[in-house]
Amino acid sequence: MADQPTPMMQQYLALKREAGDALLFYRMGDFFELFFEDAKIASGVLDIALTSRGEHGGDKIPMCGVPVHAAEGYLARLIKAGCRVAIAEQVETPEEAKVRAKREGLPSSKVLVARDIVRFVTAGTLTEEALLEPRRANLLVAVAPVRDGVGLAACDISTGRMELEECTPAALDAALARLGASEVVGPDDWEYAPHGVIARPRNAFRSDDGETRLKTLHGLATLDGLGTFTRPMLAAAAGLVAYLEHAGRGNLPFLLPPVARGSGAHLAMDAATRASLEILEAQGGGRAGSLIACMDRCVTGAGARQLAEDLSAPLADRDAIEARLAAVHHFHADPLLRADLRAVLRQAPDIGRALGRLVAGRGSPRDLGQIRDGLSEARRVRDMLSGSPDLPELLAEMTGALGGHAALVDHLSRALVPSPPTERQQGGFIASGYDHALDALRETSGNARRAIAALEAKYRDETGTPSLKIKHNKVLGYFIEVPAKHGDKLMAADSGFTHRQTMAGAVRFNSLGLHEEASRIAEAGGHALAAEEAHFEELVGEVVAAREAIAATAAALARIDVSAALAERAVEGDWCRPEVFDEPRLEVTGGRHPVVEQALARAGERFIANDCALGPDDRLWLIGGPNMGGKSTFLRQNALILLLAQSGSYVPASTARIGMADRLFSRVGASDNLARGRSTFMVEMVETAAILSQATERSFVILDEVGRGTSTYDGMALAWAVVEAVHEQLRCRCLFATHYHELSRLAESCDALSLHHVRAREWKGDLVLLHELAVGAADRSYGLDVARLAGVPQPVLKRAKAVLDKLEKGRAATGGIAAGLGDLPLFAAGVQAEEPRRDSLRERLDGLDIDSLTPREALDKLYELKAEAGSTKP
Numbered sequence: 057m058a059d060q061p062t063p064m065m066q067q068y069l070a071l072k073r074e075a076g077d078a079l080l081f082y083r084m085g086d087f088f089e090l091f092f093e094d095a096k097i098a099s100g101v102l103d104i105a106l107t108s109r110g111e112h113g114g115d116k117i118p119m120c121g122v123p124v125h126a127a128e129g130y131l132a133r134l135i136k137a138g139c140r141v142a143i144a145e146q147v148e149t150p151e152e153a154k155v156r157a158k159r160e161g162l163p164s165s166k167v168l169v170a171r172d173i174v175r176f177v178t179a180g181t182l183t184e185e186a187l188l189e190p191r192r193a194n195l196l197v198a199v200a201p202v203r204d205g206v207g208l209a210a211c212d213i214s215t216g217r218m219e220l221e222e223c224t225p226a227a228l229d230a231a232l233a234r235l236g237a238s239e240v241v242g243p244d245d246w247e248y249a250p251h252g253v254i255a256r257p258r259n260a261f262r263s264d265d266g267e268t269r270l271k272t273l274h275g276l277a278t279l280d281g282l283g284t285f286t287r288p289m290l291a292a293a294a295g296l297v298a299y300l301e302h303a304g305r306g307n308l309p310f311l312l313p314p315v316a317r318g319s320g321a322h323l324a325m326d327a328a329t330r331a332s333l334e335i336l337e338a339q340g341g342g343r344a345g346s347l348i349a350c351m352d353r354c355v356t357g358a359g360a361r362q363l364a365e366d367l368s369a370p371l372a373d374r375d376a377i378e379a380r381l382a383a384v385h386h387f388h389a390d391p392l393l394r395a396d397l398r399a400v401l402r403q404a405p406d407i408g409r410a411l412g413r414l415v416a417g418r419g420s421p422r423d424l425g426q427i428r429d430g431l432s433e434a435r436r437v438r439d440m441l442s443g444s445p446d447l448p449e450l451l452a453e454m455t456g457a458l459g460g461h462a463a464l465v466d467h468l469s470r471a472l473v474p475s476p477p478t479e480r481q482q483g484g485f486i487a488s489g490y491d492h493a494l495d496a497l498r499e500t501s502g503n504a505r506r507a508i509a510a511l512e513a514k515y516r517d518e519t520g521t522p523s524l525k526i527k528h529n530k531v532l533g534y535f536i537e538v539p540a541k542h543g544d545k546l547m548a549a550d551s552g553f554t555h556r557q558t559m560a561g562a563v564r565f566n567s568l569g570l571h572e573e574a575s576r577i578a579e580a581g582g583h584a585l586a587a588e589e590a591h592f593e594e595l596v597g598e599v600v601a602a603r604e605a606i607a608a609t610a611a612a613l614a615r616i617d618v619s620a621a622l623a624e625r626a627v628e629g630d631w632c633r634p635e636v637f638d639e640p641r642l643e644v645t646g647g648r649h650p651v652v653e654q655a656l657a658r659a660g661e662r663f664i665a666n667d668c669a670l671g672p673d674d675r676l677w678l679i680g681g682p683n684m685g686g687k688s689t690f691l692r693q694n695a696l697i698l699l700l701a702q703s704g705s706y707v708p709a710s711t712a713r714i715g716m717a718d719r720l721f722s723r724v725g726a727s728d729n730l731a732r733g734r735s736t737f738m739v740e741m742v743e744t745a746a747i748l749s750q751a752t753e754r755s756f757v758i759l760d761e762v763g764r765g766t767s768t769y770d771g772m773a774l775a776w777a778v779v780e781a782v783h784e785q786l787r788c789r790c791l792f793a794t795h796y797h798e799l800s801r802l803a804e805s806c807d808a809l810s811l812h813h814v815r816a817r818e819w820k821g822d823l824v825l826l827h828e829l830a831v832g833a834a835d836r837s838y839g840l841d842v843a844r845l846a847g848v849p850q851p852v853l854k855r856a857k858a859v860l861d862k863l864e865k866g867r868a869a870t871g872g873i874a875a876g877l878g879d880l881p882l883f884a885a886g887v888q889a890e891e892p893r894r895d896s897l898r899e900r901l902d903g904l905d906i907d908s909l910t911p912r913e914a915l916d917k918l919y920e921l922k923a924e925a926g927s928t929k930p
């Protein structure tokens with residue numbers, strides 16, 4: 057018979073069952089221990105020793121551990137590596153366990169200290185300063201697919217912000233890409249759940265529950281005052297709150313009343329577009345080289361988080377964009393105000409996150425100090441702004457949210473020391489003069505400490521031992537210590553000293569006088585700690601009661617920081633205020649790519665500005681020219697200018713007139729995406745297909761060498777068809793870069809398409825790239841010249857030249873690979889000309905009246921159709 061697991065293992069296994077797939081941190085004294093698979097995973101991620109302890113089922117139990125005092129750092133690394141952690145603490149002392157054992161009639165040697173999971177630490181539910189990145193929001197998102205809609209509930213529990221929205225299943229990827237959540241949860245029966253979604257019980261995602269939970273949370277009789285929430289939104293909210301409750305073991309963190317995000321309020325961008333435009337992350341990963349890194353001049357973490365959100369979710373509402381632009385303009389026009397304001401903001405602590413910790417019950421005296429300092433800085437900002445004339449509406453609104461905390465600031469200022477500690481166990485954070493009783497207790501212990509110092513001097517004198525010392529440690533408390541050779545004197549029965557301990561070179565004693573003073577210190581210290589603790593609770597209560605107003609102040613500070621930072625950036629780069637309107641145009645003069653320009657400037661090189669003018673009559677630009685000529689840069693710079701304008705920022709151009717887009721698409725031909733397990737060409741086509749099915753007349757599309765990932769013929773044919781479809785069907789604004797000269801023939805049949813190229817020149821036999829855009833098709837491709845620039849060896853170049861000559865001769869003889877394409881009917885006509893194939897399945901589907909079917913009948917029909925599909929397969 058296999059050995060029974062030890063009581064400790066039984067307890068561990070029961071907790072592990074509760075922890076599920078989260079790693080279990082099992083508290084044992086000063087360590088959190090991990091066992092079995094958890095230990096293997098954690099030791100790998102943390103690079104700590106994997107040992108073993110005892111046996112289970114005949115095998116050694118793998119084990120590793122981390123010290124409790126350093127747990128935060130280890131947790132941070134585990135969370136970063138994608139793990140979730142359940143913290144099992146001891147929930148009674150060994151003494152309490154013994155008393156319990158006695159009550160339960162168990163031998164006290166057998167009893168185990170009770171442990172319980174007190175919290176799940178997951179990427180989306182962090183509040184600790186050490187675990188959060190100051191300049192990045194940390195979102196948890198719950199997704200609830202309900203019939204043909206999908207609800208999304210997003211919250212940042214470090215600041216309490218919560219948003220609900222609904223989208224179509226097709227738009228889910230784009231919505232998730234925009235949110236960039238640290239953690240996503242969804243119902244466990246969701247068949248098409250995106251990769252990485254954490255499955256939670258379906259019954260946690262009920263819209264009725266969501267509504268009730270939100271009402272109770274915010275003490276409301278109805279949610280109508282907050283906005284319009286659909287069933288899928290409420291279902292997602294239910295899932296979100298349930299998950300937070302699970303992670304906090306019943307404790308809910310700080311949540312502000314939810315905001316409903318209307319669909320269509322934002323410029324939609326899918327994940328591929330975001331990646332290709334490198335908005336928050338550069339292609340190689342990391343912030344360096346991304347748009348945000350080049351834009352971010354915020355002086356506060358909260359401002360940087362707000363800016364990242366603005367750039368991830370540009371607006372599609374003209375008034376809202378104008379409001380932001382007016383705020384930027386205000387700071388742009390007033391350099392002094394901007395500099396003063398930024399100097400004040402730089403001092404302001406992150407009150408949003410401090411508030412998050414305090415409301416979640418994980419706050420410290422330091423957080424209270426941050427609230428005090430942040431709110432008083434907010435008052436200074438308010439004074440600076442309210443003095444400035446013609447304050448734009450958005451800034452006036454923000455300024456209004458900065459004040460109103462005078463009583464709280466005053467109370468915190470009186471109560472707290474200037475720099476309160478992060479630990480409250482040792483006390484010392486309540487200022488003297490705030491509580492007389494506390495002052496008296498502190499004085500008592502101060503007096504006693506002085507009395508002890510006096511005793512030391514007295515005992516030295518009396519015993520004639522100058523090396524006598526009064527010391528303190530955790531085990532003995534206060535004691536008198538003399539070197540061993542002087543010990544005998546104090547050992548004498550009438551010496552007034554009682555022996556406590558003999559060490560190798562010293563002897564330790566107690567005395568009545570010392571005992572009395574030490575007791576005074578202990579007693580007064582205990583009372584003082586209790587008094588400070590009570591004040592802490594009271595102050596936290598006061599802050600928590602004002603949480604919504606404090607959160608509004610934090611949000612206002614962040615918005616002001618963003619506006620001033622954008623103004624700073626605009627001045628730095630000589631950017632212009634864009635004119636934003638509804639018509640589908642994009643007219644930019646002197647446009648630049650902010651990131652490339654900055655990189656060139658660092659190398660001491662100049663960026664060549666280029667114009668772009670797209671409108672209903674000239675909406676598709678086909679751009680050719682040599683490799684490295686600047687095609688991709690031109691495409692992206694225009695997409696970024698549109699994105700920045702719709703985010704409410706100035707743009708890197710001399711002038712910009714931007715017709716707002718509903719969607720922005722950016723695609724690069726055959727980018728490597730092996731990590732996702734698809735061939736590069738497949739990725740290119742999947743992404744192109746998405747554009748063709750989703751873009752509208754109001755969209756803006758950039759396509760960079762689409763088609764290059766396959767053979768010349770296939771690639772060119774696809775590129776040709778895509779250009780035609782964009783021109784004829786989508787009718788959206790589009791910049792299309794290509795190396796296929798043959799496509800220039802499309803200009804003959806597509807009237808809103810024009811040809812452009814990036815210029816190059818030969819000078820003394822060398823190729824000079826001018827990075828300048830010009831009208832007309834490129835004269836030739838310069839591929840070999842670029843290869844020479846890149847250092848391809850002469851013999852290879854020579855051979856390539858010979859092959860090229862041969863190919864070109866062939867082309868001249870046959871009219872080239874695009875010969876005969878001129879006779880091809882246009883895309884739309886071509887498609888319509890195709891006879892629809894007869895298809896009995898399609899006809900039967902067409903004849904179905906779905907509304908008249910019961911669910912059972914519908915299912916039967918589905919089986920029939922499926923069977924038929926199987927039998928008609930060729």
Ligand SMILES: Nc1ncnc2c1ncn2[C@@H]1O[C@H](COP(=O)(O)OP(=O)(O)OP(=O)(O)O)[C@@H](O)[C@H]1O
Pocket residue numbers: 652656662663664665666681682683684685686687688689690814827828
């Ligand atoms: N307007 C510009 N002014 C100055 N330098 C530029 C400009 N545009 C591009 N460059 C420089 O040229 C490099 C290549 O640009 P880009 O990748 O846009 O060329 P491309 O034509 O798309 O090349 P390929 O066809 O090989 O993809 C950039 O990294 C940048 O250093």
